[in-house]
Amino acid sequence: MRGEEVAPLSKKHQRFLPWIMNQFALPSDIVSDLPRVTILGQLHVYIENHQGLVVYSDTELTLKTRTGLIKISGSGFVLKMMLPQELLLEGTINDVTYITG
Numbered sequence: 001m002r003g004e005e006v007a008p009l010s011k012k013h014q015r016f017l018p019w020i021m022n023q024f025a026l027p028s029d030i031v032s033d034l035p036r037v038t039i040l041g042q043l044h045v046y047i048e049n050h051q052g053l054v055v056y057s058d059t060e061l062t063l064k065t066r067t068g069l070i071k072i073s074g075s076g077f078v079l080k081m082m083l084p085q086e087l088l089l090e091g092t093i094n095d096v097t098y099i100t101g
Helices: 017-024
Strands: 036-040 044-048 053-056 060-065 068-082 086-100
Touching (some): 044 068, 053 068
Antiparallel strands (some): 036 044
16 A cells, blocks of 8 residues: 555544454554654664655654654755655664654
């Protein structure tokens, strides 16, 4: 389903997620559309399930997610890849912060 737009689940359907994950042994990040952040050392950050850029500069990247914001601080940032729900950031990573709300 990469690259495809998926509508968010209604509150009614979200109540059934724990049962569905248990019955079918599905990973929670796939079923619940949570962001996945993979950090490779201090050089790369790969983020899946984001909903767009809020801030981008050579020292800061902030992304919107379904449940809040992800803020990455550092230096020398370059967007190596950006797809509708995936992003690869290269540079010196100093801090990754998750902001709820």
